[in-house]
Amino acid sequence: GAGVSQSPSNKVTEKGKDVELRCDPISGHTALYWYRQSLGQGLEFLIYFQGNSAPDKSGLPSDRFSAERTGGSVSTLTIQRTQQEDSAVYLCASSLRRDRGGAETQYFGPGTRLLVL
Amino acid sequence: KNQVEQSPQSLIILEGKNCTLQCNYTVSPFSNLRWYKQDTGRGPVSLTIMTFSENTKSNGRYTATLDADTKQSSLHITASQLSDSASYICVVSAYVGGSQGNLIFGKGTKLSVKP
Numbered sequence: 001g002a003g004v005s006q007s008p009s010n011k012v013t014e015k016g017k018d019v020e021l022r023c024d025p026i027s028g029h030t031a032l033y034w035y036r037q038s039l040g041q042g043l044e045f046l047i048y049f050q051g052n053s054a055p056d057k058s059g060l061p062s063d064r065f066s067a068e069r070t071g072g073s074v075s076t077l078t079i080q081r082t083q084q085e086d087s088a089v090y091l092c093a094s095s096l097r098r099d100r101g102g103a104e105t106q107y108f109g110p111g112t113r114l115l116v117l
Numbered sequence: 118k119n120q121v122e123q124s125p126q127s128l129i130i131l132e133g134k135n136c137t138l139q140c141n142y143t144v145s146p147f148s149n150l151r152w153y154k155q156d157t158g159r160g161p162v163s164l165t166i167m168t169f170s171e172n173t174k175s176n177g178r179y180t181a182t183l184d185a186d187t188k189q190s191s192l193h194i195t196a197s198q199l200s201d202s203a204s205y206i207c208v209v210s211a212y213v214g215g216s217q218g219n220l221i222f223g224k225g226t227k228l229s230v231k232p
Contacts, residue, residue: 004160042121042206042222043161091160108160 025094
C-alpha cells in the first residue's frame with residue numbers, strides 16, 4: 001500500500017505569513033507524529049496524535065504552532081506568523097499503534113522543506 | 118538528561134569497504150535502540166531495532182550491536198555500495214509514563230560512499 005505522504009514537498013514563504021503542512025498517514029495507522037529537522041540537527045519531536053486526540057503536545061516550540069487531525073487520518077500542522085528560525089524540514093510519521101516502550105515502527109513521510117525568507 | 122551522541126559526524130569511504138558507525142547514549146530507563154537510514158530528501162527508514170536483551174541484529178549488509186552495560190551501539194556496514202550514501206540516525210527509546218517524547222534522536226552520521 002501507499003506510504004506516508006506529505007504536501008507540499010517544498011514551501012517558501014515570507015516572514016509573518018501563515019503556512020499549513022499536510023500529512024496523509026498509512027491507512028489504518030492510529031498513531032501520527034510530527035517532527036522537525038533543522039540543518040545539522042537531529043529530529044525534534046513536536047506532537048503526537050492517537051486517533052484524533054493529541055495526548056502529547058510538549059514538543060511544540062511556541063503557541064504559533066498548532067496541529068489537528070480529523071477522521072483519524074489526515075493531519076495538518078499550522079505555523080502562524082512564520083519566523084526565519086522556523087525554516088526546517090517537517091517530517092510526519094505514522095505507526096499502527098502507540099507503544100509505551102517506543103517499540104512500534106514509525107514510517108516516515110518524505111517531509112516538507114519550509115524556507116521562511 | 119537523556120542524550121544520544123553519534124560519531125563520526127561524517128565519513129567518506131570507498132565502494133566495497135566496510136565501516137562502523139558509533140552511538141553512545143544516556144537514556145534511562147532504556148527500552149530499545151533503533152538505527153534509521155535517511156537518504157537525502159527522504160524520510161528516515163528503520164534498519165534494525167534491539168531491545169535490552171539483544172546484543173546483535175543483522176539486516177542484510179547492516180549489522181547493529183548493542184552493549185547495554187556501556188550504553189553503546191554500533192552499526193557495521195559490510196561491502197559498502199554507492200546506495201549506502203545517506204545519514205544514519207541512532208534513536209533510543211525510554212519508557213515514559215503515558216506521554217510520547219520517549220524517542221531520543223541522535224544527530225546522525227553522514228556517510229558518503231565514493232566509487
